[in-house]
Amino acid sequence: MNPELQRHLWTEFSAQRLIVMPLALGAMFALALLTGSNNLATLADVTVAVFVVLMFFWGTRRAADSIVSELRDGTWDAQRMSAQSAFTMSWGKLLGATAYAWYGAAMCLAAYLFVAFTPETSEWLRWQSRLLPDHEGMPIRAAMMVLVALTGQAAALACAMALVRKRRADRGVSVTLCHFAGLIVSVLLFWNVFGWFLSAGRVDWFGFDIDAGPFTLASAAAFLFWSFLSVLRLMRAELLYRIRPWAWAAFAVFIALWGLGLAHHLLVLSGAGVVPWLALPFVVVALLVYAAFLLEQKDQVRLRSWLRQIAALRLARAARDAPAWAQLFAMSLVLAAAVAIATPFDAADAVLAGYVVAHAPAMAISAVLFLLRDLALLLSVNLSANPRRGDGSGLVYLMLLYVLAPLLARALGDPSLVAIFLPVVPDERLISVGSPALQAMAMIGLLAWQLSRQASTLPGGGRR
Amino acid sequence: MDAFIKVENVTFDYPGVRALDDVSVAVAEGSVTALVGPNGAGKTTLMRCIAALDRPQAGRIRVAGLDVHANPRQAHTLMGYLPDFFGLYDTLTVRQCLSNRAAALGVDPERREERVATAAASVGLADRLEQRAGELSRGLRQRLAIGQSLVHAPRLLILDEPASGLDPEARQDLSALMLKLAGDGVTLLVSSHILAELQNYSSDMLIIRDGRVLDHRAVRESGRDRAVLTVQLLAPDNRLADLLGTDGEDLEVDGPVARFRGPADPAARARLLSRLVGAGLEVVAFGEAGESLQAQYIARLRSPATGDQRP
Numbered sequence: 001m002n003p004e005l006q007r008h009l010w011t012e013f014s015a016q017r018l019i020v021m022p023l024a025l026g027a028m029f030a031l032a033l034l035t036g037s038n039n040l041a042t043l044a045d046v047t048v049a050v051f052v053v054l055m056f057f058w059g060t061r062r063a064a065d066s067i068v069s070e071l072r073d074g075t076w077d078a079q080r081m082s083a084q085s086a087f088t089m090s091w092g093k094l095l096g097a098t099a100y101a102w103y104g105a106a107m108c109l110a111a112y113l114f115v116a117f118t119p120e121t122s123e124w125l126r127w128q129s130r131l132l133p134d135h136e137g138m139p140i141r142a143a144m145m146v147l148v149a150l151t152g153q154a155a156a157l158a159c160a161m162a163l164v165r166k167r168r169a170d171r172g173v174s175v176t177l178c179h180f181a182g183l184i185v186s187v188l189l190f191w192n193v194f195g196w197f198l199s200a201g202r203v204d205w206f207g208f209d210i211d212a213g214p215f216t217l218a219s220a221a222a223f224l225f226w227s228f229l230s231v232l233r234l235m236r237a238e239l240l241y242r243i244r245p246w247a248w249a250a251f252a253v254f255i256a257l258w259g260l261g262l263a264h265h266l267l268v269l270s271g272a273g274v275v276p277w278l279a280l281p282f283v284v285v286a287l288l289v290y291a292a293f294l295l296e297q298k299d300q301v302r303l304r305s306w307l308r309q310i311a312a313l314r315l316a317r318a319a320r321d322a323p324a325w326a327q328l329f330a331m332s333l334v335l336a337a338a339v340a341i342a343t344p345f346d347a348a349d350a351v352l353a354g355y356v357v358a359h360a361p362a363m364a365i366s367a368v369l370f371l372l373r374d375l376a377l378l379l380s381v382n383l384s385a386n387p388r389r390g391d392g393s394g395l396v397y398l399m400l401l402y403v404l405a406p407l408l409a410r411a412l413g414d415p416s417l418v419a420i421f422l423p424v425v426p427d428e429r430l431i432s433v434g435s436p437a438l439q440a441m442a443m444i445g446l447l448a449w450q451l452s453r454q455a456s457t458l459p460g461g462g463r464r
Numbered sequence: 465m466d467a468f469i470k471v472e473n474v475t476f477d478y479p480g481v482r483a484l485d486d487v488s489v490a491v492a493e494g495s496v497t498a499l500v501g502p503n504g505a506g507k508t509t510l511m512r513c514i515a516a517l518d519r520p521q522a523g524r525i526r527v528a529g530l531d532v533h534a535n536p537r538q539a540h541t542l543m544g545y546l547p548d549f550f551g552l553y554d555t556l557t558v559r560q561c562l563s564n565r566a567a568a569l570g571v572d573p574e575r576r577e578e579r580v581a582t583a584a585a586s587v588g589l590a591d592r593l594e595q596r597a598g599e600l601s602r603g604l605r606q607r608l609a610i611g612q613s614l615v616h617a618p619r620l621l622i623l624d625e626p627a628s629g630l631d632p633e634a635r636q637d638l639s640a641l642m643l644k645l646a647g648d649g650v651t652l653l654v655s656s657h658i659l660a661e662l663q664n665y666s667s668d669m670l671i672i673r674d675g676r677v678l679d680h681r682a683v684r685e686s687g688r689d690r691a692v693l694t695v696q697l698l699a700p701d702n703r704l705a706d707l708l709g710t711d712g713e714d715l716e717v718d719g720p721v722a723r724f725r726g727p728a729d730p731a732a733r734a735r736l737l738s739r740l741v742g743a744g745l746e747v748v749a750f751g752e753a754g755e756s757l758q759a760q761y762i763a764r765l766r767s768p769a770t771g772d773q774r775p
Contacts, residue, residue, distance in 0.1 A: 003564055003567035003568040004568070006564065006567070007553065007556070007560075007564045010555075010556055010560055010564075011553065011555050011556065070551075073551040074547070074549050074550055074551030075550075075551040075552070075553065077517060077545070077547050077550070078545075078547075078550065078551075078565070078612065079568075080517055081515065081517070081540045081543075081544075081545055081569075082537075082540065082568040082569065083537050083538075083540050083541045083568065083569045083570035083616075084537075084568055084570075085537070239536060239537070240516055240517070240518075240519055240533065240536045241536070300479035300480075301477045301478070301479060301521060302521075305521065
């Protein structure tokens, strides 16, 4: 048996706990059957509600805590000395830490399926309850629940691992923050989005009218794959394997394609030509640049070494050692250039779409320059003398620049001033391109000064 | 001497601080190396790099010929590491802790029980296998942690401040365990600030200061057929080197005091002493140089850096 899974099973399951869970759940289900106005429908509601609590509110927390507690209790180094593969460690942790929650969730799922398939459940009851689809839809809904629960738990574990890598020195990783990340992924995004797909019955994806069931299952499985892949990559990094940043780029392509497929109908209706098909992936990639930057460990020493490689134009080595956010930034540059090149050939016929397309190059260039400024700013904060709260401080600066400064500019009465701070004022082309260009140059200058100052404090200028 | 651990030009930087600066060290198989140096010298960083827990910015580390950073999983099957601040799974029993560690380190299922029993016996926990780790005293927890580090029969054991927080009796037990492991052929790399502790079992001393190797020397021959000896005469005597002959390798004379590698066997040592006295040398003191570990360390620390003295 997987040693990591076995260790968790030893810890999680005692004779007492094995008995308590079925007793507690049995009492709850009995109460639902005996007191509900519509007994079976109430039982179905209760089983799903308890499943959600066990999986999303407890399971995700246990998944995050499985790594945070190792760091807190000083056992993580011994784990890292293991001879197990990263894959074995990853799934052992994911399923082991949540095993007891799954024990209860499996009982909920069994009760839920019992209600769905029992002959006592009438069509009228099914029609009344959103949670009780017909017999054909039931396995898909149950499978979706399991996949979404696993995805949320994997997301919480991945978040915890990312934070463990960032905050190892002070051991200050918040389980609640990781738990919250898992909750957002599982409840807000997947539970609602997939639930909406299933309620709609059909999904339009790139013009194909697809049955919502298989599409939802495939989507849930794909998102589970990406969540688990992020755990696996972070585990590999912890176990000192070299990891390449290709996964983020691949995820960006997946999200862009998945989103474009769903937006296909709207994009066709809008009457726009090719530009929105490039602009949407650009927005996705730009947002992922921030996500990757904030989640990745910022090793000052390696960052400095990488930036020095760029400064010395050792581009092949710089590309090999590039962090994920840099790779994504390069993708955003390519997409912005594609938007600019495609604009003259776009055949947008609708008025609104025509307006957007006409101004797309300026907006894309402006957005890329703002992105460059932000990266230089965030890097600069992270490379400062006290980088402990680097990302937090960086986010505060970004909020000042993107929220307070534009509001202030607007309050001064000249709307064109907003273009100094936001890439969304296409009529002010000179300001909307010139301002971020100047800001980006200033931030890059600050970063270069910081690098040279820090290098001088190490023997040999820190060049080894 | 075969280099079991070979550290080549390793540099490790923390933000704004160079923890290891072009460090090169070769450690022989079966040796017990005391890794010493002031706080912040880079001892823990060096140990973590050798244990493939941290990757240096430059340089290479090989253990038994294996590049530990190219093959971290394989390297971990060869070594055990006990960090300064270690933790245990308090809800697991001693048996479960050891068994789980053995499984995680790739010990075959059919050999696992035997290895658990051997490791528990090595650290004196054979009678506490069913006790929970959380119920053990500080000293017993330390023993369990060491037991976990050697449950897979590693060829190299790296211990960072293993005696810290232990009472005198537990320290004595730890010394006995180190000697036993050394006798079993395990290569040991031990860091500690308690030099009196280290001298009981160390064959070599590696001094690190400011991320550089200040000194690396034998303090006792690991095979125990040779030992580092000192002889103090009433007054300097030029005949000493000739009289020692082959029994006095690496002779260092400082006035009336001489330090050399000589026989570890007590009978051979007695014959050597008789020879010196019989030749008319006025011997004031004669014995193992082990007790001077602290003095050697302080002396080396006050002198300029000399680098690794081993090839």
